[in-house]
Amino acid sequence: MKRLALLIVILSGGLLLYATKDFPSWGDPNSPASTHVSPRYLEKSLEETAVPNVVTAVLADYRGYDTMFETTVIFCAGVACFMLLRKFEPEERDLYYRHIPTGLTLHIKGEKQIPSTSKEFEKIDAIWTPYDFIINTVSRFLVPFIQLFALYVIAHGHHSPGGGFQGGVILGASIIVLAVAFNLRTAVRRFGEKIDGIMSALGVFIYAGVGAFCAILGAEFLNYRALAKILPVGKVMARSHGILAVEIGVGIAVMAVMICIYNNVASEGKFDEGL
Amino acid sequence: MIWQLDLAILTLVIVCAIAAISVKDLLGTAILFGAYSFMMCLLWSIMAAVDVAFTEASVGAGVSTVFFVAAVFRTTRRTKD
Amino acid sequence: METIHSIRPLLAILASLFAIPLIVGFSRRPAMREFWTFAAAGSKFLIIVSMLPLVLTGRRVTCTIFEIIPGVPLQLTVDTLGLLFALVSSSLWILTSIYSVGYMRGLGEHSQTRYFCFFAVALSATIGVAFSANLLTLYIFYEILSLATYPLVTHHQDEEARSSGRRYLAYILGSSIGLFLPAMLISYHLAGTLTFSASGFLGASISRKVLMILLIMFVFGAAKAAVMPLHAWLPAAMVAPTPVSALLHAVAVVKVGVFVIIRIITGVFGVNLLKSLSLTTPVIVLACITILCGSLIALSQDNLKRLLAYSTISQLSYIVLGVSLLSQRGLTGAFIHIPMHAFGKITLFFCAGAIFVATGKKNISEMKGLGRQMPITMAAFFIASLSIIGLPPCGGFLSKWNLVLGSIEAHRPLVLVVLLVSSLLNAGYFMPVVYKAFFFKTESAVAGVKEAPLCCLIPLCLTAIFSIIFLFYPQPFYELISHALKCIIGAGV
Amino acid sequence: MTGNYPALLVTVPLLAAFVIYGCSWLHKRSCLFMALLGLTIPFAISVALLKKVLINGHISYHLGGWDPPWGIAYELDPINAIVLVAVTTVALVNLIATSKEIETRFSDRRGAFYALYLLFVVGLLGIVATGDLFNLYVLLEIASITGYSLIAMGDPARAPLSSLNYVFMGTIGACFYLLGVGYIYIMTGSLNMADVHALLPPLYHSSAIVVAFIFCLVGVMIKMGFFPLHSWLPNAYTYVPSPAASLIAPLMTKVMAYVMIRLMISVFSPKFVFSSIAASNAVVWLACLAIVMGALMALAQRDVRRMLTYIIVSEIGYIVGGAWIGNATAMSGAVLHIINDVLMTFCVFLSLGAIARSTKGYQIENFSGLFKKIPVTMATFVVSGLSIIGIPPTCGFFSKWYLILGAIEGGHYGFIVVLLLSSLINIILFFRIFEEAFFVYPKTNAVHTEGEASIAIAETPFVTLIPLVLTAILLIFTGIYSGSLIALIIKPVVSAGLL
């Protein structure tokens, strides 16, 4: 196998090397890639979409259709992780509870359980370890700031690097930090699985829905210009707003999916203690 | 652009990549892989691809590594190669 | 030639297909089920007969269903030759249906519904082959026939039946896909059409070597004609219930094979082209070998049905031989051998089946003295074997006579010798059966046996009688054949 | 609204998938209805589009209102449209036919299942319709990721591993494709297929373009399971749950084969592919090898489903061989075979799924006496089997007809021999099963003479049976109308691109 691998690798590497001889040299401003299609984005994007960050303009508008599917790919991954890993029935019905005031652990066998409304008891796993105070406090302190930054990244994607993806990932990461610092149950209590599932669908739905809405308004699919009919702005600014709308959708979807993947991977779909 | 820096990072990237696939501890692989992603992200920001670098920093070096570590915790650290 | 567009050829094909839902629907009521079989058989026969006057007045009936491949529509054309074949097979279907009822009920066979269904499909396909206007249509029906007969061959569902079925499929489908299909495609590539024409559609512009290869591929591709060495499926297929063997392996299937070869020689290549390049010599040689070997092997058979199978193999090659002689007499002989052999051979199979129903015996050695118990059956057997051997007062004489004349006409004396030797061999394997039946003492095993049920008996008597009638009244056949010959030979002149 | 059909075709199931997944958290029972709706509309749209394309000719749809090459465009010609119709038909019919099984088998995650199902269809539809090289990659990944997860839901013992292997192979394939696109981009600066097509001719002799083509092709070939690169396919398609099997097995490989033809004709040109690269003979021989090896490996299997997966490998060989012979007839044959093979494979997998209700496994031995038990289902199985063998008048015969004819025209006799040989092997493969199902009594049933009464008929439920029968009939109809299919739809497009 190793020899075969080496052979394939060398073969493909050699082919690629052979091809580089015809490449324009690195960073050549006169290469076809830099002269054929892309100049228009640089020249016109501000004028046509009112978005100075050309990457955002291309991402969400000129090639917005790609990005819609990119978000869909993320969504697929979330749904796939849910479908593959999520276990609804626990394998063994051994329940562990921790009495919060005293720190005693209760082990219940059989059908009985403590109602989840109880404030004094906390459901735990057999492998429960006490939380680390410093980590807890720091992360609790940090999470709001992370989230604020994430919102900034989403909202300011028009003018600076960033956008829905990066913001969404950071937003998701803030919840993941909670799950790592405390445990998965705490994180899920804050941000439930159901909400998560609905939000992942909602995010991509916003994106595709904006596109479809443009089509309903009589333009092409994803032609945000059509939004000018209902928004009190000009056609160029309508594009800018459309981009913002889809970026928000992307942010929601990516956040929800990141959390979903983490939850399922970290707990093998049992939604217990987590790591 | 400083080509010496560029070259150094490129070398580091390759070193990280080779290390990541040859370390015999999967947790080590995870961390090395995170380092690799981060180097990559630096490389891209040098090349003025800020958006890509940002994404790679948050996705590749950040969330991917977390997933990776989570998966390693849920499976095994041991590997034969 | 005047052409009439009519849906009648299509109806003739569909008549038996329409019966299938009815047959399946009445699977729990045998009487109704068999009634529908008869109804289909009768209506099919009537439709075919209704086209007879049209064709005899020199017109042809066409029915284009649709264009299936550019230049090659799914098209049916009734010409004299096809009509001759269709008449023979549809008329015999009626008789076989009667016989089937007796046979299947007499033995209490299982899965009778399936049996009648596929029988009907097979007949449709046979008529389809007869009426095909081009090679593709013919091929389609040919394949349908192969598949429809497969469940009939494996009817008994035991290991022997299944292995025979496998062999049957291997030979028939293997040859048709492996040889016939590429030959057809190459012809299409060369000629751009596949429609039969009296002078053939493969032009003389094609090199002799290619034509020769194509001809050989076609002859072997139509493995249903059982030209050696692709004959082994036929004896194997004798595990089928006797009516199947009778109709399909004496009339429909094997005759479809030779009919395809006739079509190939007369419609694809054209007699004149073949004659001018004398391409048929290898076919003649093959046919001669098959005639002799088939008869020789038949001599050594003890199982009556296997004997009949080998006899069929050799008799089929008479037709192939007659056609490939390319002389007027030879063609006449070949064409007229289709009905003559059909009626003769089906009688023999009916008899074998009747014997099996009445006694349960399959081997000749166990049939000693059977003539006294089953006189009618054995008499019919005697008449039919005379017909196959080619002796008067039976129809078989006519075909043999024409073939002999044809071989002289074509200046092939060796063929004449083969024909004569083969006739002797035919007598050599048939006469002992009759002799044993009538002149040996009745064995205890068959003592007290009575004739088979009436349903079995009547058809075999009828076919035997027809065999005799045809000698004295061959006029209808001759008329059809002379029309056909006028097209085939006259076209190029 | 009709102007937006090309976009709606893809986005209606997309939106439906999101709605389904969202709603599955609130109300589980409405999922099926929405999924059906989400596939019926695209089906209607695809038919309307086909009609429109046939009347008005080529349709170009600019997404977001940006003209290509700056924006993304959908290009629809008659071949695209017919493949789209095939995809939507299969997806819709399969959903109807297997809905019952999905509902019971994935009851607690049916929302996720339907969402992935629809997204898979979205991916395929997009792949077929798109006119942008990179968009194709993204859609390819959608189809792949959904495919991986649908496959992994099968037999818990084997499916995850086969799926993971598929992930590895599939990612290599997609990455190779992406690399190829990168090479095209660096040389031309464009990603739009038509634009690239126009820009390429001066670059035909550039090594980078040749390598780009090779990488794109190898990537696509991995995805379609072309012979030496097929190793993921048998396992993945053997252990996939049966409702997904009859969706993925017919569509994925065939759509990728279509992508190959698309690359050959409308990105690169036949002139480049057949004269500049001059590898067509080698590829055709490789296709011959694929056909033979696929057939032989199928012969070695006792598991029917596994056998069928190897048949898929050999069918892909047909398409590749036909496409690379390099004349219009063979190319038409290849395109026709894509459509026919979609239908045949669909029918055979669907009936196999229905048969699986009545058997314990997919081993040939389990099939004994099935005909008595489920006659109609078996009949459809037989029809699809005959079609795969290539018996007229089923559709399989006609694509073989054009393929062989093209091979004769191209003088490629090895391909003819191989095609016929594989047909012969297919006869053995299928009649082995037919024999078992029709003429062997199940072992438990010792009574030999009166088989009829002892086996109760337990026919497939109507919701599965009717689609199945319709598909089987469709096989014959496609065969009969293949002449007009070629003349109206395939030939005009293919011969415009070819000699």
Add this chain to the structure above:
Amino acid sequence: MDFLLTHLVAKYNFWLYIILMMIGLYAMIAKNNLIKKLVGMNIFQTAIILFYVSIGSKRGGTIPIVEHIAGGGEHAINPTRYVNPLPHVLMLTAIVVSVSTFGVALALAIKIYQRYKTLEEDELLTRIRES
């Protein structure tokens, strides 16, 4: 030397990405551990991203965020001053695709581990053969 200058130095990014790609591909095919294969897969994907980003770079180009003055000036933008944004856009998509594939693959690996308690390919195959 001339060759070196024109082919090696001028295109060293293209060379290095090939090395990374080869490492990744090798790991994917030759490694025995499924997680290692996954790492190889990711390296392979990032190598391609590196390649694309290299296409987009321009000597003397700056980040593709055009300068603008509040209120909007009608000055012409000189595209040679900014790097090519299109590959960046494409690669954002590719990164997302790679993380999605990674997530699904990890889920599959966990599922495999749950059943067979190993992630080594050879051990998996023997265990499958035994069962």
